[in-house]
Amino acid sequence: MAILVYPPTIDWDWMMQRPQQLMKYFARAGHTVYYCNRTLEDAPAEEIEPGLFIVKHHERWLEREWKPAKARLQAPVIVWCSLPQLASSLRQYDPDLIVYDCVDEFAEWAPYEREMAACADAVVCTSERLRERLDGRYPGKRLALVRNAYDLDMGLHLPNEDDAAMTPADLPAGPTIGYIGAWAPWVNPNLLLYTARLQRQAQIxxxxxxxGRPFAPYRSGIRFLGMKPHRQLSSYLRRLSVGLIPFRLTAVTLATNPVKAYEYLAAGIPVVSTSLPECRMMMPYVDTAADAADFHRLTLERLQDAGDREARKRFALCNTWAHRVQEIEAFLFG
Structure with missing residues (x-):
C-alpha cells in the first residue's frame, strides 16, 4: 500500500471529477490519501471516509502533520499531480514517486508541461490522442493511458425504486433531451438550437x-437549469430520454474522454455526441454525428427507439473508477 498526496489544485467540494474520483477509489483500494484543498481553514486534516483525508490548510498540514503521518504509516509516497504549473513544488513532499496525470489539452498549460514531464517518474493520460502526443514528445517516459470512468456511488445503474418521488421539480414533464456539464466555450450551442427549432417532441x-460565457443569449427553445449539487445529478440523469455531448471539435475536445458519457450510459440512456475520437471508440454504445443535421437525426431516432439500455449499463459497469485504480496499480506496481 502507498500514501498518495494530491497537491492543492481543485477543492474537494468544487466538482466531483477525475482527481476526486481517483483519490476516493485509491483509498477504497487500501491506500492512504491526502487530498489538499486550496482553502485556508485552520483545522487538521479530516478523514471523510476510511483512508481518505481532506487537507483544509495545506501549509499548516505540511508544517505540522505531514511528517508525523508519513513516519507513522511507513509506506511509499506518491504525489499525483494533474496541474503542470505545480511541478517545481512537488519535491516538498519528499515523494518516492511523482505521477503526472495529463487530463486535458489546455493551451495555457503547455508552457509548463516539459518541466512537469521531466520531474515525473511516470505519466498517465486520459485519451489516445494525448497518449500519442506524449509518447512522441517524451520518448522513453513511463506512460499509460487510463481513461475516465463511472462512479458507482451515483447508483445510476441500479433500479429506481421510487421514480415519482425522485423526479426533480424543475424538470419538464414528458420526453427530455439533456446536456449535463459546464456551459463552456467548447459547447456548440448551435447544435442544441438546431434540434430545438426542428422538433417539438421533447424539451431540451x-x-x-x-x-467562461453566459447562457442567456441561447435561451430560445432550451431550458437552462443551472448547476446542481453532485449528489442530485443522478435524479436528473435517470429521467433524460437522450443524453447529449454537443462539443465543438477543437484541440481540447479532440483530446477529451468525456466523463458524462459513462454517466449517461450507466443510466442506460442513449447518448448522441459530435464526432469526438474517444466517443467513436465507445460505439455502438454512443452514437456519433458527422454534422448538425446528423446530430439532429440521431437525437430524434433515439427519442423514438432508445435501443439496448442494459448493454449500455454493462459497458459502464466495465469502466468504473475502481477499474481505473486497478489499471494504475498494475502500471505503477505490477
Whole structure:
C-alpha cells in the first residue's frame, strides 16, 4: 500500500471529477490519501471516509502533520499531480514517486508541461490522442493511458425504486433531451438550437454551471437549469430520454474522454455526441454525428427507439473508477 498526496489544485467540494474520483477509489483500494484543498481553514486534516483525508490548510498540514503521518504509516509516497504549473513544488513532499496525470489539452498549460514531464517518474493520460502526443514528445517516459470512468456511488445503474418521488421539480414533464456539464466555450450551442427549432417532441435542458460565457443569449427553445449539487445529478440523469455531448471539435475536445458519457450510459440512456475520437471508440454504445443535421437525426431516432439500455449499463459497469485504480496499480506496481 502507498500514501498518495494530491497537491492543492481543485477543492474537494468544487466538482466531483477525475482527481476526486481517483483519490476516493485509491483509498477504497487500501491506500492512504491526502487530498489538499486550496482553502485556508485552520483545522487538521479530516478523514471523510476510511483512508481518505481532506487537507483544509495545506501549509499548516505540511508544517505540522505531514511528517508525523508519513513516519507513522511507513509506506511509499506518491504525489499525483494533474496541474503542470505545480511541478517545481512537488519535491516538498519528499515523494518516492511523482505521477503526472495529463487530463486535458489546455493551451495555457503547455508552457509548463516539459518541466512537469521531466520531474515525473511516470505519466498517465486520459485519451489516445494525448497518449500519442506524449509518447512522441517524451520518448522513453513511463506512460499509460487510463481513461475516465463511472462512479458507482451515483447508483445510476441500479433500479429506481421510487421514480415519482425522485423526479426533480424543475424538470419538464414528458420526453427530455439533456446536456449535463459546464456551459463552456467548447459547447456548440448551435447544435442544441438546431434540434430545438426542428422538433417539438421533447424539451431540451442544460444542467451545469456557466463557465467562461453566459447562457442567456441561447435561451430560445432550451431550458437552462443551472448547476446542481453532485449528489442530485443522478435524479436528473435517470429521467433524460437522450443524453447529449454537443462539443465543438477543437484541440481540447479532440483530446477529451468525456466523463458524462459513462454517466449517461450507466443510466442506460442513449447518448448522441459530435464526432469526438474517444466517443467513436465507445460505439455502438454512443452514437456519433458527422454534422448538425446528423446530430439532429440521431437525437430524434433515439427519442423514438432508445435501443439496448442494459448493454449500455454493462459497458459502464466495465469502466468504473475502481477499474481505473486497478489499471494504475498494475502500471505503477505490477
Amino acid at each position: 435542458v442544460v444542467i451545469g454551471p456557466e463557465f
